[in-house]
């Protein structure tokens with residue numbers, strides 16, 4: 744799978760709704776080591792700035808749909824697909 748922007752991936756998977764992410768129950772905003780972290784719990788909670796989420800982003804179709812205990816965040820699925828797909832073109836493997 745290509746590496747679309749995170750919110751684009753959420754729109755692709757779940758569609759777009761008329762609200763904004765900042766009003767969604769899955770939007771998390773907390774202080775961590777004096778830094779404000781903004782994340783989408785459905786996409787995945789990491790400490791990386793790469794998964795920071797824009798409060799003003801157009802909401803996806805999972806707006807205000809809480810995560811169930813047995814649901815995996817999207818980031819895990821994406822990582823799983825990358826592993827299944829094998830190395831990217833031009834990328835070396837451990838055997839090379």
Ligand code: SF4
Pocket residue numbers: 750753763764765767768769770782783784785786801802803804805806807
């Ligand atoms: S689940 Fe909520 S916070 Fe996450 S992308 Fe969808 S609308 Fe935004």
